[in-house]
Amino acid sequence: MRYVLFPGRHHLLTRFQADYLRTLDATVIWAVTSANHENTKRNPIPYHRREAAIERLSALTGLHSIVVPIFDTAPTNAFAEVTLKTVAVVTGLDLTPDNTVVACSTPSVSALYEKLGYPVQGVEEDEERPWEVLLRLAAGDETWRDLAHPATIDVYERYRLVEAVRTAVNDPLVGDEGGLTATRDYRTYAEAFADAADRKWKAVAGYVRPGRIVDIGCGAGSLLELADREPGLHESDLIGVEVARHLYQECVHKKAQGVFQNANVYFYQRNVLGGAIFADRSIDTTLTFALTHEIWSYGKQRASLRQFIRRIYDHTTPGGVWINSDVCGPDDPHRQVLLRLSTADGANPAKPRRDLNSEDHVPAYVGSLSTRARLDQFAVDFAFPFDYEPVGDDTVRIELGAAMDYLTRKDYLDNWLSETQEQFCGLSFADWRELLAEAGFELDPSSKPTRNDWVIDNRIAPVAALTDTDGRPLDWPTTHLLTVARRGRAL
Template sequence: MYLLFPGRHQLLTNFQFEYLHSIINNVSKSSDINGQPLKLDATVQAVIFAVTSANHSNTRRNPLPFYLRALAIQEFAREFNVPVYVYGIDDVGNLPNFASYTLKTVKHESEGLFNLSPSNTAVVCSTPVLTMYEKLGFAILPAELSDRKAWTYQHQLPWDLVEKIANDPEWGSKAEIVRDIHVSSRELWEKYRLDHKVRLLFKDTMIGDDGDITTTRDYNTYVRQMDEIAELKYRETASHVRPGRIGDIGCAVGSWIKLACNDERYRESDFYGIEVARHLYDICYQRKHNGEFANPFVFFLQRNAVTGLVFDANSMNTIHTSSLTHEIESYGSRNELLQFIRNRYQELANGGIWINRDVVGPSDKEKIVLMKLTTADGRNDDYDKVHTGRKELRDYLAGLSTYGRFLRFAQDFRKKEGYTLKHKILEREGEYYIQLTLQDACEFMSRKDYIDNWQSEMHETFCFWDFDEWKQHLEQAGFTIAPESKAYTNPWIVENRLRGKLELFEQTENGLWQIEYPVTNMILLGEKR
């Protein structure tokens, strides 16, 4: 018979070792989850570790890469007197038949050596995943599990220990932690300083357990949009890049780096792409393997630039960020944005430059304006209809008029963050206007057409700082603001999204006075001198 041990295996315990060792040496005295003796061959021929989420690493849920987990397992099993095999099982989302997927993957990866079935295999599992294998007819060996109804355990689970390490810098001196960790895992964690990595990941409030900023973003749409505007971004920033060590933080799918690699001015430079979102990082890595970057000195890292430095201090000649800093304010906090700014200053070498291209708020953010919206380009009612599916919501929003879409925006904008968009509907000479602050008007203007990712966009704020406030915060961190820095109104946005749809007015003594569309974007150049 075989023992199949599925799990993420971020850490191995002494209990797991003793439990497997006792089964291997005395199968006949082992009982399944129902207290029944195993009705299988009394000799264990091999132990198969199915390491799930093998394609994930550097996230709270999966901090260790697959190769480190495999190294620990091989060392862990050195004293077993039977062969031990390790196979990586990629994460495929919430799959009801994940057990079947795991079994088929093991068969494929072993080239048919292991065709695991209820007639030849028992599954070692103490989590609710065991029910998937039970439904397939496998005998379950419960390991730490003592009561499956209450899901209580007789020993600490490996993940309990990971969480304790993450929350205790002194874990190495705590007997209640160390005594339960198998020496194979402890040596690995200490050698590679994995406790430092895990603590950084666990204290990160922006990134979810699986390494993403938001769970409501359609990455197919997002990637397409990033590629479509990559050339524009590069044209706006290329003249400010300084050769040497060039970093792109929030590099998405590497499009900016790809264009920079084709620029003769930077052919002797090294490029470093930093991306925290796992989906995007995977695409960067695949593009590199595909040979899409003309410069061979291109390196990608999955790191969070908020929690710490992503480059060595005083090492970078250029750091580029685009459409990133507003996400830190949106999904993180003001303190995290200020820390991000300080981190970039530390990373730059003397004479280095941080190129920050992003959205920006208008000056006079609190000024009250009147916004006139067209009602002729769609429906003006049922703006508050509930949709759970992304595609259904997109199609529904596409049918709303600009006026109707504002009413939906006012309802959804940063609702989960506790924000209330204050506005009034006023009538002037037979026309209807929305009275609100210029800042809130700009928030709507910047987001009203992002219907593919509406749920994600409703978490984001673009206009929290105006250009002068941005400059002040960089200067407080030590930067000198280059004179080429500017805030501007994107003409494409005006012509394609605003004109004919939306007009802004202010109330004067002589009546309503139409005002220009405010700034939408900025190029902010911070130098370290």
């Protein structure tokens, strides 16, 4: 055989792999899969560092190697064909069953090549596999160095990848593919944020301090696009930080397409709870929109949010500002109220389903329920349990905070399974004031709780009514907040 096709993610190379490949005496085609993924649990190392380690191994061992990036695709039985076609396009090589053996130890992948007629050689069938060695590294087991090839050790040490791997693999918040939740529809999420970007920017632009401006949880970069158009910010650095791979890649794509006129626009894929991102006292303005409730929800509630606020305080320059816009709970979340909900706008099954998952047509099913029945389904799916007591067919006795968590989420059908993992009403404005003071921030007088009257008038009031326990009507409470928090100039 002239060629050995060696598909895999190749985040870590082992001594055994090098010794084995040398025995085959052929050109090795390293098909590096998930080449467009990085900084996730499944793919912690960027492609260019993986390629560098492969080239380093080849130089040290004398292997004749060709490295080909294979971008991720949706699960498909045509994976082998996609890989072979990519190799042909990138290298011009025609790999056939007559001139190529496939080196692979994953049975499901091997079967795809065998179906095309390629001979397959197992590699690590009786050896510890590279991913298992990488997990040793992530766990702090230094014996990984005994199994890893010196080429990997060299690249990991030169580019400080050991800690990067441990951070990504052990991150308690970020999923395997680089996001907070595996069920979120990022297309609709990004579109909704883009639609609201103009309104959000107009609300905060007057508080932005020029200099180094960072948008944490920047989504697809819509807000930074508007900042980029501000004449007064043309000499500022505009920095976007996003944890979700899908959104981060869209930011990078926009920059490559020339969307931003400012040359000093940068994007980073980072989890802000994984460690400090910016040096102390280095950022003039921090922007966060619809982010802090996610830190509360996916982390350890108040403890995680307090840690996040302290990190922002640390990286803020004296006189700098943090502008935060997000959802907010009512002032008295534990107050018992009566909530009347329509039963005439959908189905009213005897019991809620307890088996909804991403394979179901969740939007269609939840959307078919009446507002009253949807509360029962929300109570099952919501990650923050609450109690409520039926009072007649269409009314429940419930705490005000839980009522507003449901009412502000009941129409999020496209992302029901992810939205029900997040709590909107975990903190009141008074709680926010206390947290910011604990970190050392000074709250600007412009900071205030607000109510989204459009949502009230169009989404909530037509199908719901709120009273005290004696039946007296109540005003709808706070739904959002805007805080402008400044770091004092004193040393």
